[in-house]
Amino acid sequence: MKAITICLCMLLLSCTSEPLNVRYYLLHTPVNKVLPQSDTTKPVAVLQSLKVADYLRQSSLVLQVDDHELHFSRQDVWAEKLQSAFYNALLQDLNNKGQRNYLASSAPEATVANTVIKVQLNHFHATDTSKVVSSGRYWLTANNAIKDSNKTLVTSAHSFYFESDLTQDGYSHGVEQLRKLIGKLANQIEKDIAALVNS
Amino acid sequence: MSQEQSPSTLPEEAIVKPVRTVSKIWLVPIVALFIGLWMIYYQWSNQGQLITIQFKTATGLEAGKTKIKTRDVDIGLVRNIELSEDLSGVLVTVRMDKKVSPILHADNQFWIVSPRVSLSGISGLGTILSGPYINMAPGINQEMSDEFVALDAPPVTPAGTPGLHVTLNSESEFAYKKGDPVVYKGIKVGEFEDIHFNFEERIVYYNTFIEAPYHKLITSNTKFWDISGVQMELGASGVKVSTGSLETLLTNGVTFGIPEGMPVGEQIEERSFFDIHPNYASASEERFKFNAQYVILVKDTIRGLQVGAPVEYRGVIVGKVLSINSLENTQEDLLKQGYDIPVVISIQPGRIQQPDNAEGIAFIRKQTSLWIEQGFRATLKTGNLLTGALFVDLQHYPDAPHFVAQQHNGYEVIPTITGEFSEITSKVTAILDNINEIKLKDLSDNANTMLSQISQTAQSLQTTANAVESLLSSVQQDQISSTLAETLANISNLTRDYSADSDTYKELNHTMRSLQGIIQELQPLLMQLNSKPNSLIFTNGDGTRLIPKAKQTNKNEATK
Known part of the structure; x- marks a missing residue:
């Protein structure tokens, strides 16, 4: 009897496996900087919507292994939805410029915004060529109330493509580089808004 | 003297000649006499016959002036007018022309022509200026005569007119007079000529003349009936109004014909006798000569039943009522309780496709006796609700009680059953009797009391109903409004709970997000x-x- 019990225990022990080692990544890291109180004199722009490509609507990080082949990592996943993470990161980078008050669409002041930003994200991943890529389109709608009493709306469409080389292995570095690409996008948007308003 | 002077010429002896005693001058009067005689002879030989006509009066006649005419040609002159010996009339002596002597038949008709106005027309207007004259209608009698009796009025039909003389008789109260028309299909084909009243038979005979060629229509089966004025007939089959020609509307008249279903018969050549029936239906009834007579004993009233009323078998007229309560019964019988009124009816074999003779009657009697045993019964039924006219209906009633054949005053009895109307009447009478027995006074008092109580109850009920209605309406309104308000509040709360900014929505959203996160994990x-x-x-x-x-x-x- 004891022998049978011991055999069963051995069998069960041999079947046990190591649990899956999953890593979670956060796109925007906490910054030790408290934003000053919003300056009401600044023009207000609202980041109204962010649309994400369908293959990015999942938690796994994506690695492009060929021109038309992607790899979804099972162990490396986003800590939050890419859509909201990208949205918050972009909003954060835009506000860091200090030219305008960029608000989320749910903010109470969003109704008085004279510039509206809509972003569509097509690519946001690392590649097997040691790069990270971010591309897509965005639309800017400015209300020229100051210059034009008729409050005509001016809309402009723009596309963006940013890439950056990886200097380290692993997804963590890739996420970091992707985060920087968001900063580049924020810069371009800021410039385009300025150009649109001043045009 | 001259003869003596000459001896040679001796005076000759005088020849003595006898002197003529009669002068020639007398020839003149002789000739005149002869002429006169000749004239007398001529007048005598050429004058006509002297006839005597007896008139009732000599109205307008003058001797030597009034003329005799025929076809408006003078044929004589009135010579003398004198009263008859018995003073009953006037004898008028007339000198007729010689030429008309051969036509002085014994049946010549004389009458005075004077202005005359009647319903038939106006005649003799020409005599207003010329004065009346005596007209002569030549007769056809071979015997000659010189004494005649004049007519009071112009004859309706001059003697010798082609046609047929018939004698009509009537037992009814018809009153025809000379000149009244005989109409056939609206055409006047004859006239009443003369009227005789037979005291023994108490029947009026009318000599009637039917003009040629209509006299050919008179056959042995011809029936005459009255069409005077407008005839209204209220029978079992309803009201029937009929009239003849326009002339018969003003005067009386008869018409004739052959009833439907009868053969034409042989043409009448000599004077014949015919009855005048009250109407066509009555005349038509006469086409059947034979009938089998029965008696039915009626227990109910016979009011509305008339002699001549139809006897019907399953709606087909097979006979008529001959008499009602005319059999030998005494008054005591009538007053006796349970007296049955005898009604004699006839069934005519000719009406039921049987020969109109004794054989047909025998067949009817045999068949009826057989049927009576099987429930053949008679009832009085109402033929016309308006007039209440009754008729005798013969029907089979298989469930009728058995009836033993019996005779009543020599007639075979067809048993009767109570008529429908009598049944209704008896039931209504029973109901009325029951109603009579009800104490209506007490009933009405009670009813009045009850009605007043009902009225009070109704008033209180009305009040209560109003109160209940108002209560219900208020309750209903309050309840409905409160329920509605509550429901709306609940709906409002519900929508508030699920609105975009509500806690529920947020919680729901959060839960969905959590679920999505878990799925992602x-x-x-x-x-x-x-x-x-x-x-x-x-x-x-x-x-x-x-x-x-x-x-x-x-x-x-x-x-x-």
């Missing part, structure tokens, strides 16, 4: 299990791992 596991279902137990979860590589290395593939 489960996705790698699911993918692993999907690729290797036993990896949960037998292998660790890492497997092959692709990671991005740094720029320095060309190949990013590595295994863990």
